[in-house]
Amino acid sequence: MSAGAGAVIPPAATPPAATRPAATPPEATAPNPTAPSDDDALLAGQAAARPDMTRDDDVPVGEEWHSPLYAMACRQFARAADVLSLDDEARTRLLEPRRSLVANFPVRMDSGDVVNFTGYRVQHTLTMGPTKGGLRFAPDLGFGECAALAMWMTWKCSLVGLPFGGAKGGVRCDPYSLSVGELERITRRYATELLPVIGPDVDIPAPDMGTGEREMAWFYDTYSQSVGYAVPAVVTGKPVALGGTVGRQTATGLGVVFAIESAFEDLGWSIEDRQFIVQGFGNVGSVVAHELHARGAKVLAVSDIRGAIANSHGLDIPAVMQWVAEHQYLEGFPEAEAVDGAAMLELPCDVLVPAAREEQITGANASALQCGLIVEAANGPTTTAADRILEDRGIVVYPDVFVNAGGVIVSYFEWVQSHQKYNWEATEVRERLRMQMQQACLRVTGTSEQLKTDLRTAALASAISHVAEAAHLRAIYP
Ligand code: NAD
Numbered sequence: 001m002s003a004g005a006g007a008v009i010p011p012a013a014t015p016p017a018a019t020r021p022a023a024t025p026p027e028a029t030a031p032n033p034t035a036p037s038d039d040d041a042l043l044a045g046q047a048a049a050r051p052d053m054t055r056d057d058d059v060p061v062g063e064e065w066h067s068p069l070y071a072m073a074c075r076q077f078a079r080a081a082d083v084l085s086l087d088d089e090a091r092t093r094l095l096e097p098r099r100s101l102v103a104n105f106p107v108r109m110d111s112g113d114v115v116n117f118t119g120y121r122v123q124h125t126l127t128m129g130p131t132k133g134g135l136r137f138a139p140d141l142g143f144g145e146c147a148a149l150a151m152w153m154t155w156k157c158s159l160v161g162l163p164f165g166g167a168k169g170g171v172r173c174d175p176y177s178l179s180v181g182e183l184e185r186i187t188r189r190y191a192t193e194l195l196p197v198i199g200p201d202v203d204i205p206a207p208d209m210g211t212g213e214r215e216m217a218w219f220y221d222t223y224s225q226s227v228g229y230a231v232p233a234v235v236t237g238k239p240v241a242l243g244g245t246v247g248r249q250t251a252t253g254l255g256v257v258f259a260i261e262s263a264f265e266d267l268g269w270s271i272e273d274r275q276f277i278v279q280g281f282g283n284v285g286s287v288v289a290h291e292l293h294a295r296g297a298k299v300l301a302v303s304d305i306r307g308a309i310a311n312s313h314g315l316d317i318p319a320v321m322q323w324v325a326e327h328q329y330l331e332g333f334p335e336a337e338a339v340d341g342a343a344m345l346e347l348p349c350d351v352l353v354p355a356a357r358e359e360q361i362t363g364a365n366a367s368a369l370q371c372g373l374i375v376e377a378a379n380g381p382t383t384t385a386a387d388r389i390l391e392d393r394g395i396v397v398y399p400d401v402f403v404n405a406g407g408v409i410v411s412y413f414e415w416v417q418s419h420q421k422y423n424w425e426a427t428e429v430r431e432r433l434r435m436q437m438q439q440a441c442l443r444v445t446g447t448s449e450q451l452k453t454d455l456r457t458a459a460l461a462s463a464i465s466h467v468a469e470a471a472h473l474r475a476i477y478p
Contacts, residue, residue: 065097065122067144069358073151075384080460083451090468097147098165099123103193107185119190121169123203124150127471129163130201132236132408132415134208135190135215136170137183145358146170149208149379153408155463156401160440162412167203169194175210187215191222198223200233200419206411207237209357212283213249217242233418236411245414247429248407253287255406256353256377257295258434262441263375263398269350272296275314277349277371279303279341280356281330284377284404286321288353293317301344303356304329308344309336346370354381361386369395376400391454399456401463402444409436 074095081091100122106114120143123131133153136146146168153166171190175183197203207216216238223234232243240246247254264271275298278289282304289299298314306329309315315336323333331338345352345361348370354360355377361369363385374390374397376382382390382397390397413429448458 064100065144065147067142067148069148069380070144070151072359072380072384073148076456076460077151077464080457080464083453083457084461084465084468086464086468090471093471094125094464094467097122097124097150098126099197100143100147101169101194101197102143103190105189105193107182107189109182110179117171117173117186117190119169119171119193120146121167121194121197121203122146122150123165123167123197124154125165125467125471127474128154128158128165128467130165130199131167131203132157132162132164132411133167133169133206134407135205135211135219136168136208137173137175137186137210137215138170139172139174141170141172148358152379152401154467155460156405156408158463158466159401159443159459160405160409160436162408164204164408164412167205168208169205170208170211183215184218187211187218188222191219192226195223195226198234200231200415204233204411204415205235206407207283209282213237213239213244216244233415236414236418238414243414243418245410245417245424245429246426247433248410248414249283250287251410251429251433252284252377252404252407253355254291254430255409255433255437256284256288256355256375256403257291258406258437259398259403259441260292260351260375262438263373266441266445274298274350275300275348276351276353277301277344277347278353278355278377279308279345279360279381280354280378281320281324282355284407285353285355286324288355288377289315289317290321300349301339301347302330303339303341303344305356306331306341308339308341309333310339310344310347311336351375354378357381359383361390363389366390367393369393371395373398376403379404387454387456397454397456399444399459402440402455402459405440406433406437409433 077095103119104116106116108114133150149168150166153168157164157166171186173186205219216235220232220235220238220242224230237248238244271292272295276292277300278285281302289302293299299317300312300314301308301310302315302320309330320333324330345365346368350371351373352369352371353375357378358380361382363383366386366389374395376397376399379400410429410433413424413432417423443462444455444459447462448455451458451461
């Protein structure tokens with residue numbers, strides 16, 4: 001059956017044996033020089049996803065979002081679409097972003113100079129309701145990265161049953177080298193540039209890398225000034241004093257740990273018997289490490305942009321958090337050994353949690369990993385070439401669109417509260433989050449069993465089939 005009209009995939013109770021990790025982590029294998037490079041896979045995958053693309057078409061006409069990350073998102077889409085036998089019409093409608101905005105805008109710096117900044121907003125699909133997605137402030141941010149992240153947001157929202165399409169945006173800047181005043185002027189001007197495409201029922205931003213509550217407060221105020229009254233539902237992740245929800249700041253990390261608990265329940269593993277490594281010690285990674293430590297797990301190593309720290313007896317995570325609060329970076333933490341950040345990924349452990357950024361587990365290091373499971377807290381941390389190597393090695397990957405969905409789930413709770421002008425209790429937020437993560441885990445593992453495919457493809461297939469069905473029912477306008 002063609003899945004263009006929406007293939008309904010019912011959940012099943014247990015994952016197939018093929019998706020279960022070995023009881024002990026596999027030993028590292030020697031790198032395979034004949035393994036497909038990410039570039040090879042990129043061209044093959046794009047050609048499969050886009051019938052108008054050929055291997056000779058490096059950057060085909062209309063491929064405004066071209067970037068390695070967007071190509072990776074397209075390859076993942078193509079694989080799931082193939083498993084679903086999705087028809088060409090659905091592929092055409094779902095692959096490329098529906099609406100994109102690029103703005104180049106001047107900002108006066110503290111020095112008195114004027115600097116141009118580039119801001120982006122990409123809305124992947126308008127089929128499911130308003131769009132939703134984070135704002136990233138990063139020095140290397142590009143259009144293609146936003147397009148990939150927007151597409152993943154669509155699948156994430158669909159997988160966990162939220163009434164949103166995906167979006168992503170941000171400003172190309174280094175937030176750590178800017179003053180608070182400069183950041184405020186950048187955020188307010190960027191928000192103003194976005195006015196034609198955002199709104200509480202149009203597109204609702206949230207924090208992502210390099211942004212937080214403070215930027216959301218400025219964004220909320222700028223939008224509200226433009227319409228003349230307070231519109232708290234225009235952003236999520238804002239301070240509680242402005243109508244933000246309790247529990248949003250820790251939601252993504254807590255959701256990751258609920259995902260781990262659900263996966264472990266299936267596998268018959270218990271958290272306190274297991275050893276973890278967490279890459280990235282920011283908003284997401286620090287909460288993951290803290291919650292795991294609080295549950296009795298051994299967190300052997302954690303890293304940030306400057307390097308890693310490790311302790312074979314397990315790190316004292318509350319002490320590490322205190323150290324970072326005082327010193328900003330992990331380096332110098334006394335009760336641990338300093339380790340190279342890339343080498344940390346290859347240390348033996350039960351579970352590796354990439355929680356930093358995209359493309360960290362690649363064709364170059366996947367053969368050397370010595371973990372049993374990978375739980376993707378970051379967006380897009382594993383390349384397609386790495387996925388194939390890990391699959392061959394029996395290392396199971398719990399995919400980002402499932403694992404880090406806690407952030408957007410609690411953002412949805414905040415949006416509902418902002419619309420209703422009614423605040424929920426912390427326990428209600430936490431328990432609803434736990435329930436949605438458990439249900440999503442069942443959906444992913446059940447689909448994997450039904451379609452006899454890996455967990456990433458299963459998660460995407462489940463999400464894509466739902467959006468494809470909605471697109472089919474709404475038909476084409478006019
Ligand atoms: P953050 O900026 O708060 O923290 C990022 C951390 O990663 C920092 O500790 C940084 O030093 C570290 N880092 C950066 N590059 C690194 C590298 N090469 N090696 C090791 N560490 C490195 O960002 P965040 O909000 O924690 O987001 C992390 C990831 O989670 C991103 O992929 C983001 O898109 C994803 N995510 C975040 C949320 C959220 O609610 N914040 C929600 C869903 C997904």
